[in-house]
Amino acid sequence: MRYSLTLSLPLLIIATSTSCTQEQDELLARGTYLMEGILACGNCHTPKSADAVPIADMRFAGAFVIEEPGVKAYASNITMDDETGIGTWSDAEIIRGIRDGIRPDGTLIGPPMPSPFYRNISDNDMRAIVAYMRNVDPVSNIVPASEYGIPLPDAWGPPVGEVPDVSRDDPLAYSTYFTVALGHCTECHTPMVEGMHDFTRTNEGGRVFENIFDLGFTVISANVSPHPELGIGTWTDEEIKRAITQGISRDGREHLPAMAYPYYATITDEDLDAIIVYLRSLPPMPAD
CATH class of the missing domain: 1.10.760 (Cytochrome Bc1 Complex; Chain D, domain 2)
Structure with a gap:
């Protein structure tokens, strides 16, 4: 019996490792579909050339500007760069930033970041989005802070809890x-x-x-x-x-x-x- 258990342990480790790899692959595939499709985060976070073509080596590096009365907002650098992006953010901090609109330092992410809509993204889809973002190449690009001449709330709502799939x-x-x-x-x-x-x-x-x-x-x-x-x-x-x-x-x-x-x-x-x-x-x- 002891000999049989010794043989089965490596098989169990291999099976567990294969299962984890498959899960990560599925998360990345789902994240890719969302980020490069309906979410379209690059439409704001990737700079464009004069003819509206995304600049390939600046993917998700930020700097898109939107100006409205009382608002001058810059799309942030959401690459994995540690200094100018979000490379040091934990998975939970990235999820909180997207859904709650709160940075790790507790400050609010203002409009046009659509956190009031993203609050309803399911936990599983958020995990998929994070899996995708972890594979985004770091790009060093300092983006100015957004300026708001309008009052902003302390938060976009109560802290988001568990959000099931729909x-x-x-x-x-x-x-x-x-x-x-x-x-x-x-x-x-x-x-x-x-x-x-x-x-x-x-x-x-x-x-x-x-x-x-x-x-x-x-x-x-x-x-x-x-x-x-x-x-x-x-x-x-x-x-x-x-x-x-x-x-x-x-x-x-x-x-x-x-x-x-x-x-x-x-x-x-x-x-x-x-x-x-x-x-x-x-x-x-x-x-x-």
């Missing part, structure tokens, strides 16, 4: 999770009043982004509610999907390169369908 068996719950929590689409498509979202007008559009990405043009977010005239209520599912993934409007116009079209082009057909479910569920805005 089942695809509930189509509306999953579509809301994918589009709002992960995609944070309402972050840009909902009007702001004194630095805060006016959720009585969710997805009504009209938010102004001046000189976005420092590309020399101004973008006004579209009404993506089902309003038949001012929104996308009469658009077909395929027209909506084309606009999301290719930046082409219903009439064939090319949209300006502000939305994360190259990222959204990687979203699976199943998850694009989920986005449609969410958009179709909204009330038309403006309300009559």
